[in-house]
Amino acid sequence: MLKVQEVVKHFGGIHAVDGVSFEVSPGECVALIGPNGAGKSTCFACIAGQYPLTAGHILWQGQPLEKLAPAAHLRHGVARTFQVAQVFEALTVLQNVQLAAQASRGLRAISAFKLLDAQAREPAHALLEKTGLQALADQDALSLPYGAKKRLELAMALAASPQLLLLDEPAAGLAEQERASLMQLVRQLAGQGMAVLYTEHNMDAVAGVADRVLVLIEGRLAAQGSFEAISRDATVRRRYLGEGAAHA
Numbered sequence: 001m002l003k004v005q006e007v008v009k010h011f012g013g014i015h016a017v018d019g020v021s022f023e024v025s026p027g028e029c030v031a032l033i034g035p036n037g038a039g040k041s042t043c044f045a046c047i048a049g050q051y052p053l054t055a056g057h058i059l060w061q062g063q064p065l066e067k068l069a070p071a072a073h074l075r076h077g078v079a080r081t082f083q084v085a086q087v088f089e090a091l092t093v094l095q096n097v098q099l100a101a102q103a104s105r106g107l108r109a110i111s112a113f114k115l116l117d118a119q120a121r122e123p124a125h126a127l128l129e130k131t132g133l134q135a136l137a138d139q140d141a142l143s144l145p146y147g148a149k150k151r152l153e154l155a156m157a158l159a160a161s162p163q164l165l166l167l168d169e170p171a172a173g174l175a176e177q178e179r180a181s182l183m184q185l186v187r188q189l190a191g192q193g194m195a196v197l198y199t200e201h202n203m204d205a206v207a208g209v210a211d212r213v214l215v216l217i218e219g220r221l222a223a224q225g226s227f228e229a230i231s232r233d234a235t236v237r238r239r240y241l242g243e244g245a246a247h248a
């Protein structure tokens with residue numbers, strides 16, 4: 001289980017995250033939403049180990065995650081994706097996933113590339129199958145359409161066999177059809193027992209996908225519950241989802 005306990009992150013005088021606590025259990029798909037500047041990215045970055053905390057704790061399976069470097073997260077079953085998909089454009093789709101699988105076993109990237117081996121091929125093919133990329137296995141990542149690049153980044157994250165998956169705006173930049181099918185995949189991953197936490201601006205990627213929605217406003221958790229429940233919440237309606245509220 002992921003336990004975020006009273007997390008505070010200040011940048012000088014800016015209280016980006018101001019005492020946030022929540023938990024994500026295995027098998028649960030949780031969305032972190034809120035207006036621009038609410039602290040979503042900062043909160044997410046704290047969990048992913050990008051920033052030292054001003055105060056509070058982040059525990060994963062009882063381990064203090066905030067004490068681990070981001071690179072060590074994979075070894076503890078925590079993988080992430082980025083808002084703008086990050087893949088190796090000079091490699092094929094299959095090679096990207098092979099490399100990710102090997103890197104997650106602790107091989108340095110440069111030596112891992114030289115060692116792209118048959119051993120990692122089968123699991124990599126299975127991941128391409130799972131993420132709907134099998135037909136593109138031998139295509140250079142450079143020439144992939146953006147939706148496929150987002151899928152590839154997800155396949156690379158899955159190559160580490162994570163138990164906690166952190167997705168930074170998985171639906172950003174995707175057309176409606178691509179978004180729906182990617183979020184269906186995300187839902188399936190949680191259904192298979194993974195703990196999934198994602199930030200999102202697009203409510204189509206939250207409604208019917210997230211088991212629970214956390215709403216951040218001004219660095220604090222303003223509401224949490226099902227999408228239906230938070231949609232009815234007076235504060236959330238006034239500050240984010242409701243009539244006249246500005247949201248992207």
Ligand SMILES: Nc1ncnc2c1ncn2[C@@H]1O[C@H](COP(=O)(O)OP(=O)(O)OP(=O)(O)O)[C@@H](O)[C@H]1O
Nearest residue numbers: 011014015016034035036037038039040041042043
């Ligand atoms: N590295 C930083 N240095 C200084 N201030 C920062 C930094 N990162 C974020 N902030 C500030 O912290 C606050 C929260 O920003 P954050 O990016 O976490 O919000 P967000 O909810 O992710 O917004 P958006 O939806 O627009 O991405 C904002 O006031 C922002 O300007």
